[in-house]
Amino acid sequence: MIPQQGIEEEALGWFVRLQDADACAADWxxxxxxxxxxxxxxxxxxxxERLWVDLDEAAPQSVRIVRPANDNGLGRRRLWAAMATVAAAAVIGMVGWPMYQARDQHFTTTTEPRRIELADGSVIRLNRRSDLTVKLTSGARRxxxxxxxxxxxxxxxxxxxxTVAAGDSSLQVLGTAFNVINHDHRFSVGVxxxxxAVRPAGRATPVRxxxxxxxxxxxxxxxxxxxVDPRQISAWQDGVLLYRDSPLSQVGADLSRYLGKSVxxxxxxxxxxxxxxxxxxxETTMLxxxxxxxxxxxxRTASEVRLTARGER
Incomplete structure (x- = not known):
């Protein structure tokens, strides 16, 4: 069994390794x-992770610690000790600094999309007929x-x-722009x-x-x-849906969300x-x-839309 100190050093090694822009799928x-x-x-x-966030958010600029790009120079054990020391000082000296509240924020839309600005500076554009929950704390953004x-x-x-959870699937980012669909057992992410890093349901490891x-x-x-063309990924924000050689079943799935009825x-x-x-x-315009x-x-009926090949009886 590895001593606790050894586990903490391994954790620090992973932390530094995964923040590198060159971290690959094998690393994940x-x-x-x-x-x-x-x-x-x-x-x-x-x-x-919580300790580093406390340092980065609570400590004034004069006591910021710069994370090393590699493990040379300051060793892992010394870096861990330095982080703990400064974090303790920051917590004692900065008690009055505002922190995120650990509470859920719930957002829903019906016939119109909605723009949501989060406390960390992130922006979410929630499409029509969608439901989303946000929780921001000093240690996580979920x-x-x-x-x-x-x-x-x-x-x-x-x-x-x-991190974003969508049914049994999930994804994790640091800072980026992407689009997520979670509807009627369909899951999609476009960057x-x-x-x-995306982990679809049923897969043990993420896909980068x-x-x-x-x-x-x-x-x-x-x-x-x-x-796909990056412009196609979130074209709905400009009031249009773009398709390139897409199966009609995908178009039908999209329409079911926009029309609020089965297609x-x-x-x-x-x-x-x-x-x-x-x-x-x-409905009439889009169809x-x-x-x-x-x-x-x-x-068309009041409860559903059926798409058939032209000439089909």
Whole structure:
């Protein structure tokens, strides 16, 4: 069994390693394995993360500690001791400094999107018919996209990664811009700036996405990775949905969120792909646009929309 001091030194090593911009998917995989190996590992890493945040937020500029880019010079044990010493002094001397409140903030939308500015400087744009919960504390930034779609522009904070839970899937970032969908068993993440570590449901290790990459998990649980135009990822913020050779089933899933009713795609239409732009609007406007640019027929009732291949009986 590794002594507690040794575990803390290992935790510090991982902390420094993962803040490096060159940290790769293999690093995240190895870190995940280290965390899973023992509850003591997770507790040591959490303590270190909270300690660093206390230093960075509570201490005045004159006593900031600069994290080393590598392990040369100041050894891990000395750095840990220095952090603990300064953190204690900062807490004693800066009791009156404001800190984040550990309480949930709940946001919902219906027919209009909403712009949400967080206390850390991050901005969330919550799409129509979406539900989201935010919790910011001095040691963590956590968001849960309970349903719908949201675009994130996250303020950089190397000491406090920003995590998003979407059903059984999750992702973690430091400072970047990305879009997340969590609706009707479908999960999708597209990156328009920076790097995101995504862990789709059913995968033990995260997948590292960079600009122009998108990962999707469909209702059947199939996971796919693709390249997309970064402008397409969050085009909905400009009032348009962009598609390039996208399955009609994906278009139907998007429409179901915007229209607030089930959009079903017939077996014959499942094989169709769509390239084009749909201007956001009411149900009639959006369905008329789709029917004008795709070889489909639209059948509508009060509770659902059915898309079939043109000529299908």
């Amino acid at each position: 995989d190895a870190f995940s394995a280290w965390i899973a190996a023992s509850p003591d590992h997770a507790r040591a890493y959490d303590r270190l 968001v849960s996209l309970n349903d719908g779609e949201a675009a994130f522009d996250v303020a950089h904070d190397a000491a406090r990664p920003f 328009s700036r920076g790097v995101v 996405l960079t600009v122009g990459q998108q990962i999707e998990r469909d209702a059947r649980g199939a996971v796919s990775l693709s390249r 079903k795609v017939s077996a014959s239409a499942q094989e169709l792909h769509f390239t084009g732009a749909l201007r956001l609007g009411d 008329n646009q789709l029917q004008a640019f795709a070889p489909i027929a639209v059948q």
